[in-house]
Amino acid sequence: MHAPVLVLKDSLKRESGSKVHHANIQASKAVADIIRTTLGPRSMLKMLLDAGGGIVVTNDGNAILRELDLAHPAAKSMIELSRTQDEEVGDGTTSVIVLAGEMLHVAEAFIEKNYHPTVICRAYNKALEDAISVIDKIAMTIDVNDRATMLGLVKSCIGTKFTGQFGDLIADLAIDSTTTVGVDLGQGMREVDIKKYIKVEKVPGGQLEDSKVLKGVMINKDVVAPGKMRRKILNPRIILLDCPLEYKKGENQTNAELVKEEDWEVLLKMEEEYIENLCMQILKFKPDLVITEKGLSDLACHYLSKAGVSAIRRLRKTDNNRIAKACGAVIVNRPEELQESDVGTGAGLFEVKKFGDEFFAFIVDCKDPKACTVLLRGASKDLLNEVERNLQDAMSVARNILKNPKLLPGGGATELTVSAALKQKSSSIEGIEKWPYEAAAVAFEAIPRTLAQNCGVNVIRTMTALQGKHANEENAWVGIDGNTGAIVDMKERKIWDSYNVKAQTFKTAIEAACMLLRIDDIVSGIKKKQAPGAGPTPSKPKIEEEGDADNEQILPE
Incomplete structure (x- = not known):
């Protein structure tokens, strides 16, 4: 019965227990520290070198983390957070990492005291629910038309x-x-x-x-025949197609046997008639501009330009959809099925302009555009x-x-209000969960603290003053002016945050912290790189080195 155990030891690297918790927390803190300085108006920029040797200069949390190449699985899941935040609400990518890093940091003390991670997670989830109810209270609704x-x-x-x-x-x-x-x-x-x-x-x-x-819409295209076609049309009638205006060649198994010389002319004539027929079906609707996503043959180009119609070919599908939305046209699949209602008449001007070396086509001054550039x-x-x-x-x-349309105060005021409310509430919580709950309340202060740090003011003095103000519930709108580090009323300074972003930040950060705390084993399978017949080489479990990425598993509790 011993053999399987030996095999397991051979091919798996395993770490478990508090060692994993500490490693995960350290990794998450490292990620948070990288982008901590990019929070707030006085943020620093980061210069990143990507694999291709290009440089990116930015202070957008998500853009920075996207470029990082990390081996540690916990750090990877932290990066995933900012991507989720970016896709969901598009802002607060830095705050989410800073907050999650802080939540894990305060949990470290409890893990050292042998608290069970489940207890800490339960307290955190309770804190999250209370935090959301606090921000519901202080949110104010606004008029989106103002x-x-x-x-x-x-x-x-x-x-x-x-x-x-x-x-x-x-x-x-x-x-x-x-x-x-x-x-x-x-x-x-x-x-x-x-x-x-x-x-x-x-x-x-x-x-x-x-x-x-x-x-309206602007596209990086010129008309097909610049000399013959108009480059400026007022109130154009636009037809959008996603079919080729070319002769359909037979597939490779087509055999045509030409006996006489005239047969060749017949073939060519068929081709011409087919294309002329196509163009006539389009020209029936008197368009000024024909745009197709596919090809457009020289012959079709000739018929269209003879009728004074401008044409653009090989347009991206996404751009075509935008033009349809902007000028009210319908994208048609077959010219035979064109109807008057498919013609777009909503645009005020079609014009081709040159910027630098490239030509751009503008379809602008639309009456009621539902797409824009x-x-x-x-x-x-x-x-x-x-x-x-x-x-x-x-x-x-x-x-x-x-x-x-709901707003919350910016400048760390929301976090401080939440923190003060949770601290008050923690006294009524009984049992062992009281302490992690209180720690979560303190963790919310990471955001205003980081803002103060980035402004270069005395952090301890500023935070103490702010906590004093927030102990009184009327001062829910007091926060830090990110430019000067002064303590000001956010309503007067008009520093707001969107409710959606804040709620999402809190939820993502706390849920992620709970998930990372509940990992107590990291097992990664490694491929044996040794000559056949050689004895197994004992490998030291080392968590920073990524084994084989495909076999990497994080086992549940």
Whole structure:
């Protein structure tokens, strides 16, 4: 019966018990420390070198963690957190990591005192429920149609980013674009799909101030025959196709036997007639612009340009969908099935312009566009990439508010309010869970503390003063001004956070901390790298070295 045990020892690296807890907590703290300095308006930038030798300069938590290459499984799951946060609400990617790191840090003391992880998790979950009920109380609802409030809100969310220094510019772009693509579903629900219907086009050159939201779509294409086709059309009638305007060649098993010379001409004539027929079916509807996702043959191009129609070919499907949304056209699969209702008449202008060496086609001045393009101009590619990342965050914030128009105070005020409320409540909790619950309350202070650290003020003095203020429930809106480190009222400074982002941050951070605490075994299978017939080499269990990634398992309790 001993043999299987030997085999198991041979092929598995295993660590268990408190050793794993400590290793996981250390790894999570290391990840949190990397991006701790990127929280708040006074944040530092990180310069990352990627595998291809390119550089990324950013202070967006998610962008930084995306580039890290880590072996430790616990650290990997921390990185997953910021990605989840980014996909779900688009902001608060740094806060989530800092908070989760702190939650694990305060749990370390209890693990040393031999508390069972389940007890700590139970206390944390209780703290999470209470935290959500606290922020429900202090949230205030706003009117999404009030432009000034919306501007202030989006600005306070991107004030921490690199483009904060350009004032209202990015906030304006974000609000304009998200309100453009918002679709009312009735019953007070709104669908705002910023990934699908907002395209960000980065064109190096010009000033950042030249960036704008186009009431329509811009694509990196020119007309098929620039000499013959118009490059500027007012109020164009647009037909969108996703079929090729080319002669359908037979598949490879087609055999045509040509006996006489005239047969060849017949074949060519058939081809011409087929294409002419196709074009006539399209020209019946008097379009000014025909756009297809597939190819467009020279012959078709000739028929269209003779009729004074401009054409664009090989467009991306996503761009075609955007144009359809912007000008009210319907994408048609077969020219035979065209109807008058499929023609898009909502656009005010079609124009081809040249930026630098490239041509861009604009379909703009749409009457009621449900898709739009944000045109970003700027000095360099790196700058534009960072501006685009910040714009994505700003658009997510605007989207969150359109979906759930509730606000919370920024500047760490929310966390301090939650922390004070939980501390008060912890006195009424009985049993062993009281202490971890209290520790969770303290952990929430990590956010305002980090903000104060990044401002360079005296952290202990500032935190003590803030805790004193928050002991009184009327001061729920007092927090740290991220630029100066002064203690101010967030309502006056108009520093807000979106309710969705905060709630998601708390939930993600605490649930992740609980998950990591409940891991008590890390087992990774390693492939034997040795000559056949050689004896097994005893391997020291070492958790930082990743074994074989495919066999890596994290066993449940």
